[in-house]
Amino acid sequence: MFTIVWLILGLVALTVGAELLVRGASQLAIRFGISPLVVGLTVVAFGTSAPELVVSLGASIKGEADVAIGNVLGSNVCNILLILGLSAIIVPLPVSKQLLRFDLPVMILVSGVAWAICYDNSLSQMEGAGLAVGVVVYTIWNIVASRWKTKREAAALEAQAIADGETVEEVIHGGWMGVILNSIWVGLGLVLLATGADWFIDSAIEMAVSLGVSQLVIGLTLVAIGTSLPEIATSVVAAIRGQQDIAVGNVIGSNIFNILCVLGFSSAASQNGINVSGEALMRDFPVMFGVAVLCIPVFVTGHRISRGEGLLFLAGYIGYTAYLVYSSPAAAA
Numbered sequence: 001m002f003t004i005v006w007l008i009l010g011l012v013a014l015t016v017g018a019e020l021l022v023r024g025a026s027q028l029a030i031r032f033g034i035s036p037l038v039v040g041l042t043v044v045a046f047g048t049s050a051p052e053l054v055v056s057l058g059a060s061i062k063g064e065a066d067v068a069i070g071n072v073l074g075s076n077v078c079n080i081l082l083i084l085g086l087s088a089i090i091v092p093l094p095v096s097k098q099l100l101r102f103d104l105p106v107m108i109l110v111s112g113v114a115w116a117i118c119y120d121n122s123l124s125q126m127e128g129a130g131l132a133v134g135v136v137v138y139t140i141w142n143i144v145a146s147r148w149k150t151k152r153e154a155a156a157l158e159a160q161a162i163a164d165g166e167t168v169e170e171v172i173h174g175g176w177m178g179v180i181l182n183s184i185w186v187g188l189g190l191v192l193l194a195t196g197a198d199w200f201i202d203s204a205i206e207m208a209v210s211l212g213v214s215q216l217v218i219g220l221t222l223v224a225i226g227t228s229l230p231e232i233a234t235s236v237v238a239a240i241r242g243q244q245d246i247a248v249g250n251v252i253g254s255n256i257f258n259i260l261c262v263l264g265f266s267s268a269a270s271q272n273g274i275n276v277s278g279e280a281l282m283r284d285f286p287v288m289f290g291v292a293v294l295c296i297p298v299f300v301t302g303h304r305i306s307r308g309e310g311l312l313f314l315a316g317y318i319g320y321t322a323y324l325v326y327s328s329p330a331a332a333a
Contacts, residue, residue, distance in 0.1 A: 013192045018189065023189075025186055034143060034146045041103060041249040049258055050189075073284040076292075080251060080313065082232070085316075086232070087238075088305040089314065092307055093310075110260055115289055133264075200227075221321055
């Protein structure tokens with residue numbers, strides 16, 4: 001009973017912490033003239049993926065490699081099949097040309113690279129550092145490109161400023177009080193994330209041991225869904241409010257962040273890197289890569305994700321999760 005209580009408390013802290021982090025960071029980013037799509041791909045995606053980073057990093061340091069790997073692979077599958085599925089069922093999601101030309105290929109590429117470098121059953125510190133450098137390059141590229149585009153759309157920004165009774169400089173940079181307040185939200189969110197992740201991972205591992213379910217399956221299901229709740233809430237709310245760029249960008253950006261940053265820093269923080277099980281290599285890496293490739297025909301047809309495609313995504317996730325649970329040692333017993 002106490003384990004379940006700590007699990008729930010950890011999940012609540014993770015969710016609230018991610019919400020505060022996203023709210024503060026998003027406002028700071030918008031004030032500096034970054035487009036909604038890039039905010040979704042970077043600030044919102046990175047903020048909502050912060051639980052995955054903290055959980056996998058903590059698991060790696062504690063020697064729980066299966067949880068660290070399973071959390072990333074499971075979260076990426078969950079992001080596309082569950083989150084995009086639910087969001088598209090609520091309202092069809094248009095897919096921008098930028099996503100098709102750049103960010104979707106990047107997601108597929110880094111998924112394949114991660115699978116390839118883990119094929120020797122390990123992810124070394126050096127390989128992890130290389131992945132971490134990749135997320136820095138990706139982020140800088142998106143921000144710089146967005147700033148160029150923002151300058152070309154200065155007229156629209158000026159119109160918004162006039163409507164709000166502000167100057168263009170105030171819209172872009174904001175007042176000092178807004179910057180300070182949003183920075184406080186970011187700091188408080190990080191504290192809650194760190195605390196909640198520690199409670200959550202300890203409780204999840206204890207439950208795995210008591211129920212006879214492997215840590216890999218726990219990482220792929222319970223931990224992955226738990227740490228993906230911020231993405232779920234963000235994308236669903238964005239879809240409802242008509243901010244589809246943020247809904248889709250959040251998912252694609254989160255998947256890229258999970259592989260490059262979460263896997264990268266988790267392996268770099270472990271003295272001997274991360275051991276990758278044969279089960280993850282033969283089953284879960286192919287599923288993650290296959291789901292990423294599946295986005296190509298879905299995104300290209302009509303440049304949107306329809307409700308029917310959303311239902312197929314959701315059905316696929318239910319089937320994948322059912323298979324994981326059914327094939328676990330506890331179910332076999």
